Amino acid sequence: MTGDDRFGQDVGQGRKDRLLGTSSEVVTDPVTDWASDFSHVDPVWVADPYPIQDELRRSCPIARTERFGGAWLPTRYEDVAAIAYDTERFSSRAVIVSNNKPPRELAPAGDAPPITSDPPFHREARRLLLPMFTRAVVAKQEEATRAYCHELIDAMRGRQVVDAARDYAQHIPMRVIADLLGFPPEDGPRFREFVENVLESIDQPPEERLGHQDELAAYLVTQIQGHLAEPRDDLTTYLVNAELDGRKLDPVHVVGTMMLLLIAGVDTTWSAIGASLWHLAATPADRERLAARPALLPVAIEEFLRAYAPVTMARLVKQDMHFNGVDMRADDWVLLSFPAANRDPARFERADEVLIDREENRHAAFGLGVHRCVGSHLARMELRVALEVWLERVPAFTLADPAAVTWAASQVRGPRTLPLRIL
Template identity: 75%
Template sequence: MTTDDRFGETFRDGREERPLGTRNEIVTGPVSDWATDFSHLEPEWAADPYPIQDELRQRCPIAHTDRFGGGWLPTRYEDVAAIAYDSDRFSSRSVVMSNFRPPPEMAPVGAVPPISSDPPFHHGARRLLLPAFTKSAVSKLEESTRAFCHGLIDEVEGRDVVDAARDYAQHIPTRVIADMLGFPPEDGPRFREFVENALEGINLPVDERIGRMNLLFDYLLAQIRDHVDNPRDDLTSYLINAELDGRKLDPDHVAGTMSLLLIAGIDTTWSAIGASLWHLARTPEDRRRLVAEPGLLPTAMEELLRVYAPVTMARLVRDDMRWQGVDMKADDWILLSFPAANRDPAQFDRADEVVIDREVNRHAAFGLGIHRCVGSHLARMELRVALETWLERIPDFELADPAAVTWAAGQVRGPRTLPLTVTFSNLRSSTN
């Protein structure tokens, strides 16, 4: 038994005894009509969702599906923004659209606060995390992140072909989040497995999916217990000792927030890094310009985030209602496609083009409303450092085989494999 009774054996048992909510039949297979039968799990969506979203925006701006028990897909910026800001009519108690709906009584906390939390609980839960993700806090992590990026490139130097996803992008946020939470860095391969289970295994039988998620929470419980017995200066110990409304956090709150940081903090960022490198590999004029003008990178990053925004979030309709001309039912899913919003020509000039020197760029890559990404400063730092280091060390690269690039299915889209033919630079900044 640990020195904190909150984290005894009853923690896991209590989590398993929660009501399971609504289960729906597994629905996979080819889409008959994206306006009436969309699915974010199909291979053509993973490979290139943008033509589908563009066609829907013109023909049927709020698409529907009967899959996953029923859901909606708005594709216009104004509709996505309206839902994201409307926490009265749309609940965040589950942000991953799947064949399982958590029960309404899980609100307002949800399974992974604060992203799964509704007001009024959300405000305090989010406020707890802000100190760890300020610009000043994030800046303290930049030196070690840059050194780690150089170390990754050192390991592949001399190769003719490098998988920029598996050998580079996927390691960077994994190490940063592990260090922040105080987890063993050698557990990185397990983190990647947890990410895939949470975000790509969403159409598995519910019992199997719950079993896989329990592996994550078993791991987190072990880390919590170790931190209770051996406190240190990291984000896990901070959450264990944090108070909300004069009380220490419930065990489920601690573990849920840790799982959010682990899953969301890893896949979203490695997807942004990978997509950016994919674009530069297939667009030599942009790559050469950024090598020649490194000061342009922060502006270019925002454009790459806009055009290749990795994250789509989900909401659940609270009550039956008619909204924007469609009849929504209680517990219908809403799939908030920030990538589709970011390519809406009503919001952005030359919306389907990558304009790396675009000066005005109010994109929604980090979300909108009360759930806008609390880790946006961290993600931007990791993306900038990853690209700066790569372009310094590997200024010349191109796709080794465009057909060999694979993309994740589901709500976080980024390259899973990205083989590049590379040429290493003989120069390395003396400051690194």
């Protein structure tokens, strides 16, 4: 079988057949009791989850819901960390909570290696990606990223009000990921559609939701076929040629990894940049301090990552068990809220405050355990450059209308609309 033949099959349909598992009833009723019926896509949670997390941490601290076929929400750092490190009792075969639980046979690879992989498969799948995300490799992208940030701000010239989420934050990781994978930069709007379909559609029927993933897989296969016909020096060609145990990667593995890089690589950084700009717009003292002291920005970025950690991951319970006071059932979801862990006062002093000069800051924004984000160097570079350029070019700004700010209703939380007034 030639390389082209390997990817000429309907990979999307193959993924769909593998992923359809146990489905549950879609429940969209408003939450009335966060301890026994939480939903991380409820509008109240989406608008401001932190007070809810704080109350649960004091009174619960591991919440339960029967939505999504059954799920748990630990809110203390120690519980989140314990589960993140425990690969014996918790599986990563699916990391996005939805009304469909993929079959156990999907492990150990999962549908988007390595984030959905369990040991021992996970180690080698992750090792394949590490050379492409070192500090040295990431540093080579900084100049182009900085130039693109300037282009985006140039396009805003003359406008008193701009949407910093749609006009700035979202475009930066889209361009960076397109360059990494060797995709057409003009496909950026499609990336946004893919992100929203995968991460913000969890209450859709499973067949419809997986149909969206099929569309993304078909797009990725088209890109792969173009790279097979014309190899390039990029991450797509690298993955197509990569080997595990002396054999080329399975096409479903390649497509799944590219899906991970596209979705996670775009939305996490988009959200982090947007949340940081939201904070600075809403907190003039911090904005003025950073504009006057750019050298403080790397420290401030770590605090923005702690306080507004965008990512919540999921695990699936492997077997019935008792965990820290609750009885978990096999195949229950567990939402690993790194945002809640990062605001645990037992772990961080003045945890509910954003201190842009916080010196000791071992936050969990990039995850904990074997699945810690492989792209953390890239994300930090994009966030730093995006804020450096913005504060250099637009040092004075405020929220144009605080009520007009909207946030993503998904496990990756960040502003989706962020109207800022240039002062």
